Amino acid sequence: MTFREMLARAERLNRSMLCVGLDPDPARFPPSMRGDASRIYEFCKTVVDATSDLVIAFKPQIAYFAAHRAEDQLEQLIDHIHRVAPGIPVILDAKRGDIGSTAEQYAREAFVRYDADAVTLSPFLGFDSIEPYLRHAGKGVILLCRTSNPGGADLQSQRFVGGDRMFEHIARLAAGPWNGGGQIGLVVGATVPDEIARVRELAPDLPLLIPGIGAQGGDAAATVRAGWRGDATATTGPIIVSSSRAVLYPPGGGDDVAAASRQAAEAARAELEAARP
Numbered sequence: 001m002t003f004r005e006m007l008a009r010a011e012r013l014n015r016s017m018l019c020v021g022l023d024p025d026p027a028r029f030p031p032s033m034r035g036d037a038s039r040i041y042e043f044c045k046t047v048v049d050a051t052s053d054l055v056i057a058f059k060p061q062i063a064y065f066a067a068h069r070a071e072d073q074l075e076q077l078i079d080h081i082h083r084v085a086p087g088i089p090v091i092l093d094a095k096r097g098d099i100g101s102t103a104e105q106y107a108r109e110a111f112v113r114y115d116a117d118a119v120t121l122s123p124f125l126g127f128d129s130i131e132p133y134l135r136h137a138g139k140g141v142i143l144l145c146r147t148s149n150p151g152g153a154d155l156q157s158q159r160f161v162g163g164d165r166m167f168e169h170i171a172r173l174a175a176g177p178w179n180g181g182g183q184i185g186l187v188v189g190a191t192v193p194d195e196i197a198r199v200r201e202l203a204p205d206l207p208l209l210i211p212g213i214g215a216q217g218g219d220a221a222a223t224v225r226a227g228w229r230g231d232a233t234a235t236t237g238p239i240i241v242s243s244s245r246a247v248l249y250p251p252g253g254g255d256d257v258a259a260a261s262r263q264a265a266e267a268a269r270a271e272l273e274a275a276r277p
Contacts, residue, residue: 003140021244148189190218
C-alpha cells in the first residue's frame with residue numbers, strides 16, 4: 001500500500017485521527033527504567049503494543065534516538081511496528097532539508113535504512129530538495145507549512161508581493177505543481193486553527209500532520225473542525241493529529257507504561273472523534 005492508502009485504511013479500521021509521537025527521553029521514563037538509554041526500544045515498543053489499535057500513525061522523532069546513539073533501536077522499533085501493525089504508517093519526523101546527492105542520501109536513510117512510510121521535510125530549499133524523496137514510489141513527503149511554535153510566524157506569516165503569506169504559498173505549491181505523484185502532505189500546528197482552515201482551503205485533499213495537542217495546548221475539537229474533510233464512508237482530507245508527551249508520559253503513569261499510555265491514547269482519540277462532523 002502507498003502511504004495515502006495506509007492512512008485511509010488505518011483511519012477506517014481504528015476509527016482514529018490520532019498519531020502517537022514516539023519521542024523517548026530516558027530522563028522521563030518510569031522509575032524502573034529512568035535514565036537508561038539502552039531501554040529506549042523497550043519503552044517505545046510497550047507504547048506501540050498498547051496503542052496500535054487506537055492510532056492512524058506512529059511518528060518517531062529521529063533526534064530522540066540519535067542523541068542517545070540509539071539509531072539501531074529506531075530501526076528495530078520501526079521493524080516491530082511493521083510486523084505487529086502492518087497497516088499503520090510510520091512517519092519519520094526528521095525535518096530534513098538539503099539538495100542534490102545529500103538529499104538523495106537522506107531519502108535513502110528514511111526509506112531504505114529505516115523503512116519509514118513517510119518523512120517530514122523542510123521546503124525552504126525548494127522543489128529540487130524534495131524531488132529525491134518523491135522518487136521512492138508510494139512513500140509520503142510531509143512538508144513544514146505552518147508550524148505550532150510561536151516563532152513559526154517570524155517567517156511563515158510574512159507576505160509576498162502578491163499577497164500570499166509564506167505558508168499559503170507552500171500550501172499552493174504542495175497541492176499543485178509539486179504534487180504530481182500525490183505523495184505530499186503538510187505540517188500545520190494545532191495551536192493555529194485559523195491557519196489549519198486556510199491551508200485546508202488551499203489544499204483540500206492533502207494529508208495534514210497536525211502536532212500541538214496535549215502538552216502544547218492545541219484544541220482538539222477546533223483542530224478537527226478546521227482540518228478534517230470527509231463523509232460517513234471516506235476521508236477526502238485526512239488529518240494526522242499528533243500527541244507525544246501526553247501519551248508517553250501521562251501524569252501518574254508510574255511503571256505501568258502500557259496501561260497509562262493506552263488510557264491517555266483512548267482519551268485523545270475519543271476527544272478527536274467527538275469533534276468529527
